[in-house]
Amino acid sequence: xxxxxxxxxxxxxxxxxxxxxxxxxxxxxxxxxxxxxxxxxxxxxxxxxxxxxxxxxxxxxxxxxxxxxxxxxxxxxxxxxxxxxxxxxxxxxxxxxxxxxxxxxxxxxxxxxxxxxxxxxxxxxxxxxxxxxxxxxxxxxxxxxxxxxxxxxxxxxxxxxxxxxxxxxxxxx
Amino acid sequence: xxxxxxxxxxxxxxxxxxxxxxxxxxxxxxxxxxxxxxxxxxxxxxxxxxxxxxxxxxxxxxxxxxxxxxxxxxxxxxxxxxxxxxxxxxxxxxxxxxxxxxxxxxxxxxxxxxxxxxxxxxxxxxxxxxxxxxxxxxxxxxxxxxxxxxxxxxxxxxxxxxxxxxxxxxxxxxxxxxxxxxxxxxxxxxxxxx
Numbered sequence: 001x002x003x004x005x006x007x008x009x010x011x012x013x014x015x016x017x018x019x020x021x022x023x024x025x026x027x028x029x030x031x032x033x034x035x036x037x038x039x040x041x042x043x044x045x046x047x048x049x050x051x052x053x054x055x056x057x058x059x060x061x062x063x064x065x066x067x068x069x070x071x072x073x074x075x076x077x078x079x080x081x082x083x084x085x086x087x088x089x090x091x092x093x094x095x096x097x098x099x100x101x102x103x104x105x106x107x108x109x110x111x112x113x114x115x116x117x118x119x120x121x122x123x124x125x126x127x128x129x130x131x132x133x134x135x136x137x138x139x140x141x142x143x144x145x146x147x148x149x150x151x152x153x154x155x156x157x158x159x160x161x162x163x164x165x166x167x168x169x170x171x172x173x
Numbered sequence: 174x175x176x177x178x179x180x181x182x183x184x185x186x187x188x189x190x191x192x193x194x195x196x197x198x199x200x201x202x203x204x205x206x207x208x209x210x211x212x213x214x215x216x217x218x219x220x221x222x223x224x225x226x227x228x229x230x231x232x233x234x235x236x237x238x239x240x241x242x243x244x245x246x247x248x249x250x251x252x253x254x255x256x257x258x259x260x261x262x263x264x265x266x267x268x269x270x271x272x273x274x275x276x277x278x279x280x281x282x283x284x285x286x287x288x289x290x291x292x293x294x295x296x297x298x299x300x301x302x303x304x305x306x307x308x309x310x311x312x313x314x315x316x317x318x319x320x321x322x323x324x325x326x327x328x329x330x331x332x333x334x335x336x337x338x339x340x341x342x343x344x345x346x347x348x349x350x351x352x353x354x355x356x357x358x359x360x361x362x363x364x365x366x367x
Contacts (some may be wrong), residue, residue: 011196093197097324118325118326121327122325125327158324158364159208159365160204160208160366162364163347163363163364163366164210167319168209168213171187173186
């Protein structure tokens with residue numbers, strides 16, 4: 001059974017994360033944990049991967065039967081999320097909750113250059129609740145090595161219905 | 174002319190203004206809209222930032238999400254643009270002028286649409302609109318302002334949230350984490366969008 005890993009930065013720029021992913025240290029950590037494929041949605045950043053894949057190419061087969069692919073965007077990230085066993089995501093709320101509601105192992109990497117987005121606040125909080133692991137680009141490989149997916153608490157999916165009911169009551173419809 | 178005695182009351186509806194913003198805000202708003210009774214919250218007006226080239230598509234996507242057919246989309250809705258009060262990185266001096274322009278545009282929209290419900294979740298464009306709606310209801314009773322703080326806000330309120338909370342402008346101030354509700358007692362927690 002191939003363990004699939006998805007890295008996604010959504011529609012943002014997050015070169016620090018893509019640079020940390022494009023390393024043999026990171027792949028070695030994934031391989032050690034039993035993962036055999038890495039799919040990276042790299043978004044709008046300027047950094048072009050060239051360590052794991054030859055410059056100008058987006059795919060490679062690495063030793064140990066490990067495949068890696070980088071793309072800028074995909075039509076349906078959701079399909080890739082469903083196929084993944086581990087999702088490493090920027091800490092945007094949309095991506096995080098989509099990954100969590102699929103009950104995947106999630107490592108959140110807040111984008112430090114987007115201070116106003118409060119990504120870190122959300123990632124740290126969800127980590128405290130035990131739903132995911134929070135890391136930085138520098139600690140990502142270590143976080144993979146220490147990851148124990150079974151120890152994560154499944155996220156109880158929320159529902160907008162309560163808020164919708166309150167709104168209906170307020171306007172009397 | 175005498176009034177008809179047998180009068181069937183039309184179903185109660187509420188004219189609704191929905192403010193759309195950037196990526197995360199819009200996704201949360203769409204999640205909420207899908208759970209609202211769109212047969213009753215109509216007609217709807219979507220307010221987008223004039224610099225947001227994707228804004229109209231977002232509003233259309235919102236309508237499609239709960240229309241039975243594509244042709245029906247936007248039957249009960251229209252889209253208006255409002256200038257942003259402040260772009261990222263804009264100087265404070267020029268933003269005084271652009272804020273005034275945005276405030277004027279917001280007044281015109283609120284006056285024209287006369288909403289009974291204003292639904293906002295935090296993009297910068299929502300502040301002038303909420304001020305306008307707040308002013309508007311001094312003259313015309315019945316406008317309700319609902320603010321839904323982003324699920325990304327765990328420890329503190331966003332700038333828009335702070336302004337609306339402390340100026341008591343929202344009739345319902347919704348947060349999505351129970352302990353944030355405890356920190357801001359006038360807010361309400363009714364579960365989360367995700």
